[in-house]
Every structure is written in C-alpha cells, then in structure tokens.
Amino acid sequence: MFELSLMCPEDRIEAVSDALDALDALSVSVEDADAQTDAEQALFGEPGMPPPKDGWQRSRVVALFATEAAARDAQQLLTVQDFFAGCQVLGLATVPEQDWVRLTQSQFAPVDITPDFWIVPTWHELPAQALRSIRLDPGLAFGTGTHPTTRMCLRWIARHGAASAEAGNPLGRVLDYGCGSGILAIGAAKFGATDIDAVDIDPAAVESTVQNAQANGVQVQAGLPDKALGTYHTVLANILATPLKVLAPLLCAHVASGGHLVLAGILERQAQELQEAYAPWIRLEVADAEDGWILMTGSR
Numbered sequence: 001m002f003e004l005s006l007m008c009p010e011d012r013i014e015a016v017s018d019a020l021d022a023l024d025a026l027s028v029s030v031e032d033a034d035a036q037t038d039a040e041q042a043l044f045g046e047p048g049m050p051p052p053k054d055g056w057q058r059s060r061v062v063a064l065f066a067t068e069a070a071a072r073d074a075q076q077l078l079t080v081q082d083f084f085a086g087c088q089v090l091g092l093a094t095v096p097e098q099d100w101v102r103l104t105q106s107q108f109a110p111v112d113i114t115p116d117f118w119i120v121p122t123w124h125e126l127p128a129q130a131l132r133s134i135r136l137d138p139g140l141a142f143g144t145g146t147h148p149t150t151r152m153c154l155r156w157i158a159r160h161g162a163a164s165a166e167a168g169n170p171l172g173r174v175l176d177y178g179c180g181s182g183i184l185a186i187g188a189a190k191f192g193a194t195d196i197d198a199v200d201i202d203p204a205a206v207e208s209t210v211q212n213a214q215a216n217g218v219q220v221q222a223g224l225p226d227k228a229l230g231t232y233h234t235v236l237a238n239i240l241a242t243p244l245k246v247l248a249p250l251l252c253a254h255v256a257s258g259g260h261l262v263l264a265g266i267l268e269r270q271a272q273e274l275q276e277a278y279a280p281w282i283r284l285e286v287a288d289a290e291d292g293w294i295l296m297t298g299s300r
C-alpha cells in the first residue's frame with residue numbers, strides 16, 4: 001500500500017478529506033500537526049463546556065491507497081484544485097506490509113487490578129494468578145482497565161465486593177452510571193452483585209456493555225440513562241468532574257440509605273469543587289489516587 005501525506009490548514013480539512021474519499025483512498029486520517037509542540041492547542045473541552053476550537057490550526061492528513069498509481073493520480077488531481085490552496089504535499093511513501101491484527105493486539109496486555117483480579121484480552125491466556133478476571137477486548141467504548149480512573153473503581157469493587165461465593169453480595173443492587181464498555185458493571189458481577197443496571201448516553205456504549213456482559217457470562221441490564229430506576233446500594237460513576245457536578249442531585253437520589261457513591265474521572269485539584277457540589281446530599285472523601293486522578297466516595 002501507499003500513503004500520501006499532506007499538511008492542511010483548519011479550513012481545508014473537510015474539502016481535502018472528502019476529495020481523498022472520492023479519489024478512492026482506502027482510509028484518511030487527520031492528526032494535529034502541532035501535537036506535542038509549543039504550538040499545540042486544546043480542541044475539546046469537558047462535556048458541558050463549549051469547545052475551545054472547531055479544528056486544529058494545522059493538520060497532517062494521511063491517505064492510504066492500494067496502488068502507487070492511485071496515490072500519484074490523487075496527488076496530481078488534488079494539487080490543481082482551488083481548495084488545495086494553502087495545503088502542501090509532504091510526501092508519498094510505500095507502507096510496509098504488517099500483520100495489523102497482531103500489531104494491535106500486542107498493544108493490549110493483561111492488566112492486574114489486584115494480585116488475583118485481572119482484565120485479560122480474549123486472545124491472551126489467563127495468567128495463572130488470575131483467580132478472578134474480566135475478558136475484554138478494546139472496542140468503541142471507553143473502559144479497557146488501563147486508565148487509572150477505571151482501575152481505581154475496580155479496586156474499590158474488589159475491596160468491597162464478595163471475597164468468596166459464600167460471602168453473599170455486599171455490593172447489593174448496583175448502578176454503573178456512564179458504563180462505557182460495561183467494565184465496572186461486569187466487575188461488580190464478578191464480585192457477587194446480581195442486580196446490576198448499567199447506563200450511558202452513548203448507544204454504542206450500551207451495545208458494547210451488552211456484548212461484553214454476555215462474553216463474560218454475567219447478567220447486566222444495560223440501557224440509556226432513563227433505565228436507572230430507584231435506589232441502589234452501590235452507585236459507580238466514572239465520568240468527568242464537570243458532568244459529575246451537574247449530575248450530583250440525580251446520582252445522590254439513586255443512592256439507597258446506607259449505600260455507597262463511588263466517583264471517578266476527577267483530577268486531584270478538583271476534589272474541593274466536587275465536595276462542595278455533593279455536600280447537600282453526601283459528604284465525599286478522597287478514597288484512592290493514581291497518576292493525578294482521585295477516587296471520591298461517600299455514604300448515605
């Protein structure tokens with residue numbers, strides 16, 4: 001295969017990408033050309049905040065073609081178009097043949113949450129010490145067990161869940177709010193929970209949760225946020241500080257008397273603003289910390 005690399009200013013990206021599609025590019029990727037430099041600018045704000053910018057000021061556009069002839073034709077046709085003004089051809093190169101599946105898989109290794117609780121991709125053998133595990137492959141939804149926020153929630157589940165099958169169900173009825181891949185809901189099931197609702201505003205996350213729960217042989221009722229009904233002994237929400245503050249009354253209303261609220265997606269410096277937002281209902285404490293992120297928990 002051959003790749004054609006271009007540099008484009010913000011206002012040309014759409015026209016150039018559409019043209020590359022029309023010229024039979026197999027794929028077109030757009031990356032921030034100023035990433036990791038002093039010129040890098042924030043593109044996305046947190047949910048609920050206005051985005052600081054609509055696009056990068058300069059993008060590197062890479063189009064993949066099946067043959068060298070197709071890549072050269074595309075280059076020639078593009079460079080004479082009006083909309084290409086301000087853009088630049090960076091080069092045309094052969095892409096070495098690779099086993100892409102193997103390459104992708106090699107980037108996801110088993111992750112240990114506790115010494116005997118592991119997240120293991122389906123293509124890996126279970127580590128011998130994994131007495132409990134979640135089988136999960138990277139997909140469209142967030143939550144593979146590698147992010148500190150997910151890991152801290154899973155550690156909390158492991159600490160508070162059933163140590164053995166005989167220990168019953170200390171987590172009680174569970175709500176996973178913002179379930180992504182469903183990893184927390186599945187984790188709760190692995191530690192004895194049997195009545196679990198998992199909700200997300202993203203339908204792709206709901207679908208992913210259904211599939212991942214099935215693959216792990218556990219029961220989880222997944223749906224959009226209106227599927228969360230009544231009170232729960234354990235409410236888990238790994239979202240981000242801004243939406244967590246907006247959701248404070250709703251999440252607290254779902255926590256049963258004597259139940260637990262477990263919040264993640266919060267940076268260390270955001271602890272106090274979260275405490276203030278939840279103070280009318282629940283007193284939050286910092287329960288765990290990893291890589292600048294904190295876990296905040298409270299009881300009713």
Ligand SMILES: C[S@@+](CC[C@H](N)C(=O)[O-])C[C@H]1O[C@@H](n2cnc3c(N)ncnc32)[C@H](O)[C@@H]1O
Binds near residue numbers: 183
């Ligand atoms: C950081 S991911 C967490 C995924 C998973 N629970 C984990 O711990 O790895 C946050 C998820 O929350 C969802 N989300 C964001 N805002 C939400 C809201 N207001 N209501 C419900 N879900 C929301 C996103 O779609 C995303 O799937």
